[in-house]
Amino acid sequence: MSDTITEKIVSAENPSLEAPSDWQPVIIGILCNWCSYAGSDLTGTSRLQYPPNIRIIRVPCSSRVDPWFIIKSLQTSADGVLISGCHPGDCHYIAGNYYARRRFLVTKELLKFVGYHENRVQFSWVSAAEGPKFAKVVDKVTEDIKKLGPLHKYRKEDLL
Amino acid sequence: MDYTKQIQEIASRLFAENKIDFFIGYKQNLFDTNQVPLLLTNANDIGQLVFNNKSNYNLTTYLKFEHTRNKRVGLVVKGCDSRALNLLLTEHQAKRENLYIVGICCEGIVDENGNKQQNCTECVMPNAMVYDELLGEKQPEKKYTPNADVKAWHDKSLTERGEYFENVFENCIRCNACRHSCPLCYCSKCCIDQETSTLYNGANTLPNATHALLTWSLHLAGRCVDCRNCERACPSHLPLHLLHKQNEMVIYENFQNHLSGMEKDEPGAFYKYNLKDPDDFIM
Numbered sequence: 001m002s003d004t005i006t007e008k009i010v011s012a013e014n015p016s017l018e019a020p021s022d023w024q025p026v027i028i029g030i031l032c033n034w035c036s037y038a039g040s041d042l043t044g045t046s047r048l049q050y051p052p053n054i055r056i057i058r059v060p061c062s063s064r065v066d067p068w069f070i071i072k073s074l075q076t077s078a079d080g081v082l083i084s085g086c087h088p089g090d091c092h093y094i095a096g097n098y099y100a101r102r103r104f105l106v107t108k109e110l111l112k113f114v115g116y117h118e119n120r121v122q123f124s125w126v127s128a129a130e131g132p133k134f135a136k137v138v139d140k141v142t143e144d145i146k147k148l149g150p151l152h153k154y155r156k157e158d159l160l
Numbered sequence: 161m162d163y164t165k166q167i168q169e170i171a172s173r174l175f176a177e178n179k180i181d182f183f184i185g186y187k188q189n190l191f192d193t194n195q196v197p198l199l200l201t202n203a204n205d206i207g208q209l210v211f212n213n214k215s216n217y218n219l220t221t222y223l224k225f226e227h228t229r230n231k232r233v234g235l236v237v238k239g240c241d242s243r244a245l246n247l248l249l250t251e252h253q254a255k256r257e258n259l260y261i262v263g264i265c266c267e268g269i270v271d272e273n274g275n276k277q278q279n280c281t282e283c284v285m286p287n288a289m290v291y292d293e294l295l296g297e298k299q300p301e302k303k304y305t306p307n308a309d310v311k312a313w314h315d316k317s318l319t320e321r322g323e324y325f326e327n328v329f330e331n332c333i334r335c336n337a338c339r340h341s342c343p344l345c346y347c348s349k350c351c352i353d354q355e356t357s358t359l360y361n362g363a364n365t366l367p368n369a370t371h372a373l374l375t376w377s378l379h380l381a382g383r384c385v386d387c388r389n390c391e392r393a394c395p396s397h398l399p400l401h402l403l404h405k406q407n408e409m410v411i412y413e414n415f416q417n418h419l420s421g422m423e424k425d426e427p428g429a430f431y432k433y434n435l436k437d438p439d440d441f442i443m
Contacts, residue, residue, distance in 0.1 A: 013322050067378040068351070068371060075367045088439065098433035101442070102415065106381050106430075108441060109410045110374065110403065113313070115322025124443035137443055153322055154329065154370040 011149040012117040018149075025079040025145045029056045029138070030065055034092040035127045036084035042131035050135040051142040054082065061085070063096035067107045070121055074111075075155055080120050080145035082137070087125040097125075115153055119144040161267045163211045163295045167236060170262055170293060174234050175203040180260055183234040184222050186215040193272050197222065211236060216269045216277065218387035220244045223254045224346040232258050238266040239299075240279070242288040243385040243421030244343040249290070250425050253346050256290075263291025265299050279386050279401070282307065284419060304412055304419060307405035331396045332369035334362065338390035338400060339376060344383050351375070373403065381407035382429025383420050414438050 011017040031037040037058050043050060059065060062085025073081050083104065091097045104123050112118045122144070124137045171183045187198035187208045195215050198208055199222065218241045222228055237245055242263065248254045265287045268280035286299035313321055339345045352372050353362075362368070377384075377400075384404040391400050411418050411429045415437065418429045 013318060015319065066351075066375075068375040071371050071374050075371060088435070095433060098435070098437065099430065101437055101439055102382075102433060103378075103430055105414060105438065105441065106407050106410050107378060110378065110381075110406055112318075113310075113321065113406045114325040114370075114374065114403075115318055117318060122443065123441065125439075140443070154326060154367055 009146070009149040011152060012147075013115055013151065013153045017152055023150060025053050025142065025150075026077055027054045027080045027082055027138075027141060027145060028073040028078040029054045029082045029084065030059055030062075030069060031056055031083075031126075032062045032064075032085040032097075033058055033060050035086035035090060036062075036124075036134070038128035039084075039126040039130050039134045042128065043134045046131045048131060048135040050138040053142050053145075054138050061091065061093050061096040061100070063093075063100040063103075065100065065103075067103065070107060070111070074116065074120065074151060074153075079148070079151045080122070080141060082122050082124065082141045084124045084126045084134075084137070087127055090127060116151075117148050119148060120151065161213045161296065163264065164209065166295050167211050167262060168206050168209050171200065171209060171234060172203050172206050174260060175200075175206075179232065180234040181231045182228055183209075184219050184228075185209045185236050186211055186217065186219075199228075211264070213267065213270050216271075216388075216392065218244060218343055218385075218389045220248060220343040221341055221389060223248060223259075224343065230255070230258065232260070234260040234262065236262045236264065237288050237290070238264045238269075239283060239286040239288055240266075240385055240387045241343075242290045243285055244387060245290050246421040246424060246426070247344060247383055247385070247428065248346075250427055261288070261291045261293075263288025263294040265294065265296035267296075267299060277388070278307075278309075279388050282386075285422060289422075289424075304417070306409045306412075307401070309399070309402055310405045310409060313402065326366070328398055329370045329373060330366050332364075332373060332398060333396055334364045334369060334372065335395060337393040337395065338373075341389040341393035342380070343387070343389065344380060344385070345376075351379075373398075373400070377403035377407060380404065382411050382415075382418065382431075384408065385421050 009019040065083055070081050085097045108121055111121055122141050126134045174180045183200040185198050186195040188210055189196050197217050197219055219235055220241050249256055268276045271277050282305055284302055284304050415429050420428055
């Protein structure tokens with residue numbers, strides 16, 4: 001992962017917008033309590049490095065994530081959202097992530113349809129034992145969003 | 161397609177036999193361009209009931225209001241309305257024994273200019289599925305085809321789509337008429353109405369309108385029956401069907417050809433799951 005930005009970064013949704021030279025993306029990470037949150041904990045206790053751009057929110061289950069959490073995050077401060085839950089079959093509540101999976105697909109497609117880049121919202125399955133995978137996922141998401149540039153779609157910051 | 165006489169006969173018979181408290185049908189508006197819903201409580205005004213190819217409103221909306229809940233209601237439903245009714249019965253929002261349903265085999269509804277409505281040209285279920293009495297001859301059922309407008313927008317670039325929808329959402333005046341006219345938006349306290357919510361406030365701004373409309377369409381995804389009450393109610397004439405048809409297309413293609421309300425006791429797409437659902441978009 002490169003720390004310095006050498007080329008000009010423009011917003012993927014609005015090419016006339018250019019990022020300032022010291023721009024760093026803000027990523028909201030919504031993690032399920034039972035797998036991904038424990039996984040991110042393991043990343044920390046194993047002393048693995050991952051980018052500090054992610055702000056983590058803990059939810060009881062990935063199916064707790066209502067689409068409007070994603071929409072609100074993208075509208076207020078975040079440049080990207082990462083949602084992570086248990087692997088299929090591992091859900092603490094038996095089937096929560098199966099329901100969530102359906103919702104995520106439709107949400108992702110709708111956001112793409114109304115003009116958000118598809119990499120703005122990403123999903124992953126991370127179990128409690130996958131510390132290294134969590135670090136890799138955050139690396140990838142941060143790199144993707146650094147390429148996309150700042151997000152100003154559907155925002156009017158002075159009015160919020 | 162004119163069933164005015166039959167519907168008037170049925171309504172007067174039901175009132176005479178004291179089988180219903182209310183009858184909900186259509187009435188001509190003042191300018192003869194459109195029809196408005198008519199709620200009858202006795203047999204006096206039965207002469208105002210009409211039904212023809214301008215009866216566009218989805219009357220199952222009126223089952224969600226307090227004065228018709230748990231009352232015996234007579235109701236006129238077309239094919240698309242019966243899909244909504246199927247879902248309402250599945251979600252326990254209406255009791256079948258309280259309803260007397262006049263089903264219509266619909267030949268398509270025309271708009272104010274006399275052209276067939278777009279959703280009627282793509283209609284997958286013209287015949288009422290839930291009924292006590294069926295009027296008209298059964299129409300052939302069509303296969304599902306993705307909406308042409310949605311397809312056209314998919315071919316355009318991300319920036320173009322973004323600019324278009326930003327313009328659409330900017331024109332929203334946050335009157336919530338879409339929500340009130342929707343038969344499936346029946347929550348007594350909507351999530352976007354919470355006074356203490358930090359996620360949302362009612363101010364008429366672009367972020368709020370975007371947030372409300374996208375959330376609303378996602379809460380209806382897998383349940384929307386494409387009756388287009390919302391679009392008819394919208395004072396700003398927003399193309400709300402684009403959001404619903406986009407969701408419907410994704411759901412149909414990915415979740416075993418799911419179409420909402422087509423079968424009895426079938427929940428919406430988000431209330432069930434399949435182990436083989438696609439998850440290649442998840443890392």
